Amino acid sequence: MKTYKVDENGYYGEFGGAYIPEILYKCVENLKNEYLKVLESQEFKEKYDQLLRDYVGRPSPLYLAHRLSEKYGCKIYLKREDLNHTGAHKINNTVGQILLARKMGKTRIIAETGAGQHGVATATVCALMNMECVVYMGKTDVERQHINVEKMKMLGATVVPVTSGNMTLKDATNEAIRDWCSHPSNTFYIIGSTVGPHPYPDMVARLQSVISEEIKKQLLEQEGRDYPDYLMACVGGGSNAAGTIYHYIDDQRVKIVLAEAGGKGIDSGYTAATIQRGKLGIIHGSRTLVMQTEDGQIVEPYSISAGLDYPGIGPIHANLSAQHRATVLAVNDDQALESAFELTRLEGIIPALESAHALGALAKMHFKPTDVVVLTVSGRGDKDIETYLKYSENK
Numbered sequence: 585m586k587t588y589k590v591d592e593n594g595y596y597g598e599f600g601g602a603y604i605p606e607i608l609y610k611c612v613e614n615l616k617n618e619y620l621k622v623l624e625s626q627e628f629k630e631k632y633d634q635l636l637r638d639y640v641g642r643p644s645p646l647y648l649a650h651r652l653s654e655k656y657g658c659k660i661y662l663k664r665e666d667l668n669h670t671g672a673h674k675i676n677n678t679v680g681q682i683l684l685a686r687k688m689g690k691t692r693i694i695a696e697t698g699a700g701q702h703g704v705a706t707a708t709v710c711a712l713m714n715m716e717c718v719v720y721m722g723k724t725d726v727e728r729q730h731i732n733v734e735k736m737k738m739l740g741a742t743v744v745p746v747t748s749g750n751m752t753l754k755d756a757t758n759e760a761i762r763d764w765c766s767h768p769s770n771t772f773y774i775i776g777s778t779v780g781p782h783p784y785p786d787m788v789a790r791l792q793s794v795i796s797e798e799i800k801k802q803l804l805e806q807e808g809r810d811y812p813d814y815l816m817a818c819v820g821g822g823s824n825a826a827g828t829i830y831h832y833i834d835d836q837r838v839k840i841v842l843a844e845a846g847g848k849g850i851d852s853g854y855t856a857a858t859i860q861r862g863k864l865g866i867i868h869g870s871r872t873l874v875m876q877t878e879d880g881q882i883v884e885p886y887s888i889s890a891g892l893d894y895p896g897i898g899p900i901h902a903n904l905s906a907q908h909r910a911t912v913l914a915v916n917d918d919q920a921l922e923s924a925f926e927l928t929r930l931e932g933i934i935p936a937l938e939s940a941h942a943l944g945a946l947a948k949m950h951f952k953p954t955d956v957v958v959l960t961v962s963g964r965g966d967k968d969i970e971t972y973l974k975y976s977e978n979k
């Protein structure tokens with residue numbers, strides 16, 4: 585049977601692989617050989633499930649949004665990742681990776697972060713497990729995301745401001761990789777999305793797949809069938825989307841809709857619509873679509889949402905798009921802002937700006953009244969209140 589999951593060499597079609605410096609080869613090989621054994625062991629599963637339940641607060645509800653459904657003429661369920669501890673889906677992944685790191689005997693954790701959400705989720709589990717934590721963050725982002733920097737410090741992490749390049753996520757990631765190369769034996773690099781060299785994209789997708797595992801059970805209870813007609817999610821690097829679709833990826837009854845950040849418009853030069861605007865290249869150890877110049881230099885992406893402006897895209901999603909398994913829609917800043925207010929006023933839920941991009945895709949769809957749609961609300965909007973305030977003042 586045709587599958588859209590990773591193959592034994594770490595590829596999704598022509599995307600993926602592990603393009604890494606020689607010094608990391610042993611480290612990545614070791615991880616590749618260990619991760620499935622650990623993730624599938626009874627000991628890991630028990631600890632992971634217990635933490636997801638008692639610490640993260642899972643299962644997250646699957647909520648039938650009545651007024652939103654009425655507006656779009658179908659049945660819309662929201663998968664409420666915004667209700668997790670630390671306010672987003674990212675904690676599902678960091679809990680899993682730190683358990684793996686401990687099992688592999690690592691004593692030091694490093695991470696990269698853009699908006700700071702993954703940094704906070706990593707610092708949180710490091711506090712929980714009493715492990716040293718170093719978070720690399722572009723200096724520009726350190727200044728833009730002050731509250732998250734303070735949270736990470738309070739949690740006991742060292743935040744290293746990165747001053748190379750544009751001083752944003754791409755530069756922070758380069759710096760984290762450099763650190764890993766210098767301390768390969770004791771350090772575990774917790775990557776925050778379905779990006780990086782194999783096995784990271786597959787590992788992160790598996791750790792987030794608890795989302796679709798729960799959707800299956802919850803839909804069966806509430807709807808009498810365990811699959812929806814549509815799954816919708818936003819994509820930055822692609823982890824909340826990968827978790828949302830994981831158990832349905834080869835089920836052709838289920839249509840997949842991915843929302844990427846259009847920014848000011850995909851032809852404006854200010855966009856993070858990597859799937860539509862990117863070209864095949866290599867970024868952070870993975871062969872995927874990359875926003876780049878004619879000479880292959882990475883172009884800084886733009887989105888109003890800090891969590892969506894990654895210049896690459898998870899190889900799993902690049903392949904879903906290339907194979908026409910997923911529909912990819914670009915949702916611009918203003919559409920996302922409008923959708924955030926719409927959800928707030930219709931349902932009393934203030935979504936993260938990232939999640940608002942998935943909501944913005946609803947207006948671009950044509951649903952039948954019988955369609956069952958599951959849309960993942962990847963995070964809550966507390967961190968975005970200032971942006972929302974500015975928007976409503978200027979309206």
Ligand SMILES: *Cc1c(COP(=O)(O)O)cnc(C)c1O
Pocket residue numbers: 672673674701702776777778818819820821822823824825891892936938939962963964
């Ligand atoms: C980080 C983040 C995203 C984007 O990351 P993915 O890996 O694409 O899921 C989306 N929503 C929220 C709330 C985030 O914090």
